[in-house]
Amino acid sequence: MKAFSSPLAIARFALALTCASPLIAPVAGARTDPAQQARLEARFDELAEAGFTGFAAIARAGEIIFARGAGFADPATRRPFTLDTQVDVLSITKSFTGMAIASLIDAGRLSPDATLADFFPDVPDDKAAITVQQLLTHTAGLPDAVGDDFSDEGWDSVRDKAFAAELLHAPGSAYRYSNVGFTLLAAIIERVTGRTYEDYLVNDLLVPAGIEHTGYQSVYDNGLAARNSHGEPVIDASWGGHDPNWNLMGNGGLVSTPRDMLAWEHAYRNATIVSPAARDMAHAPLVREGEGAPSFYGYGLVVEDDPLVGRIYWHNGGNRSFNSHWRVLADQGYELFATTNQRAVSADSAIEALVAALMGQDFELRRPLEASIDPVALPETAGGDIAAGFLAMIASDDEAVWRDYVLNRMSDDLRAFAPIEGHLDMMRQLHRDFGNAAIVAVFESENEIRLGLRDPLSGEVIPVVIEYTGDGLVNGLLLG
Structure with missing residues (x-):
């Protein structure tokens, strides 16, 4: 049921301070429904009580109908989150890169069939025929990353x-999420336009549409930027204390505001920021995100069809400090954005909860477990054995151990959620981020065990849910 899909596989951290701020009144003339508003307010109260700190906003047809913050954008000064707090949108950057590429294709300045060899004479033979379309849809076979987001690394080194x-598979043969592919797309934009990636994105596409606080260093305002639980602003917590480097360019690290994000979603969907042809090109469901996955990838965004709400477009992103999520319910006319600087209740959970409130659907919010100061033991139960096996697997740095776990400890449904290499990529990330985390909370229910893992670097508690079948196979994994 739940698994680590590519955009959702992200690290986010908990912030203890919470303080719900008042509801921001809908704009004059916005189409609101009192019962719907009551559901949204009640649901946001639940999120704040559970530990959500950040901001969530909803618009319909471009008019804001709900906007509310909880906790503090700066815990030290108790500065609240607002519609104009500048936040890291992380891998949502890919949605902007996909839009920029679509605009260049629509203008006849770039072909989706253009290859890396057309732009980079020094590209090796195994990658020369990789196309722009394959980069856009994560089918080029490139790895997820080749460097550190925090390093001060230029284009030549990253290239x-x-x-x-x-290559992890032959180009075009499979879906595999890759930040590297979108970095190459940013470099292609620079070669086609003769300008920097940021200059073209900001000044040709965003600013003309009235979106003026979204970009990299050119728009960054340290006084408006959100901070993580250690008080570090985006420039430190996401960029490494300097301008964003080429490991981030085009794939992550853009800053924006909730107000800008809602305006961008509306303008993009209604083809006022790019042409209808460019929009339709980018929003097409081109490649399924793994065998049996319900979602498809377009140009830097995810496309799904939900039986209850219809067509959905979305993307999310996260790092060890921040998490953001945009979502458009196209058939319903809603645009949503949520962002957070903590881990206990993620922006992904906030979006899920608020969509259910919008549509009048039942929803049960998973609340963080009460954590112990000292490590706790796993219970001697079936769930305890399942958890012990999972923790032993992510503690190992042996890919053979990870592969064995996927093949022999996962259910057929969970294993089919992604190609084997996708699962291995996730195990690699779990080992790197949480392999040495101590267990500080355990809660067990029927066919499910929930853990609180204390991150060895930050000391924050990361919630983990493991669902399993009656015969002991893992049927769902969820972090956050």
Whole structure:
């Protein structure tokens, strides 16, 4: 049921301070429904009580109908979150890159069939035929990353690493989420336009549409930026204390505001920021996100069809400090954005909860477990054995151990959620981020065990849910 899909596989951290701020009144003339508003307010109260700190906003047909913050954008000064707090949108950057590429294709300046060899004479033979379309849809076979988001690394170094990296599958043969592919797309934008990626995105596409606080260093305002639980603003917590480097360019690290994000969603969907042809090109469901997955990837965004709400477009992103999520319910006319600087209740959970409130659907919010100061033991139960096996697997740095776990400990449904290489990529990330985390909370119910893991770097508690079948196979994994 739940698994680590590519955009959702993100690290986010908990912030203890919570303080719900008042509801921001809908704009004059916005189409609101009193019962719906009551549901949204009640649901947001639940989120804040459970530990959500951040901001969530909803518009319909471009008019804001709900906007509310909880906790503090700056815990030290108790500065609240607002519609104009600048936040890291993380991998949502890919949605902006996809839009920019679609605009260039629509203008006849770029072809989706253009190859890396058309732009980079030094590209090695195994990557020369990779196309723009394959980069856009995560089918190029490139690895997820070739460097550190926090390093001060220029284009030449990142290019050399990307070109030297071993392909994980033949280009075009499978879906595999890759930040590297979108970095190459940013470089292609620069070669086609003769300008920087940020300059073209901001000044040709965003500012003309009235979206003026979205970009990298050119728009960044340290006084408006959200901070993580350690008080670090985006420039430190996401960029490493300097301008964003080429491991981030085009794939992550853009800053924006909730107000800008809602305006961008509306303008993009209604083809006022790019042409209808460019929009339709980018929003097409082109590649399924793994065998049996309910979602497809377009140009830097996810496309789904939900039986209850219809067509959905979305993307999310996260790092060890921040998490953001945009979502458009196209058939219903709603645009949503949520962002957070903590881990206990993620922006993904906030969006899920608020969509249910919008549509009048039942929803049960998973609340963080009460954590112990000292490590706790796993129970001697079936769930305890399942959890012990999972923790032993992510503690290992042996890919053979991860592969064995996927093949022999996961149910057929969960294993089919992604190709084997996608599962291995996730195990690699779990090992790197949480392999040495101590267990500080355990809660067990029928066919499910919930853990609180204390991150070894930050000391924050990461919630983990493991669902399993009667015969002991893992049927669902959820972090956050």
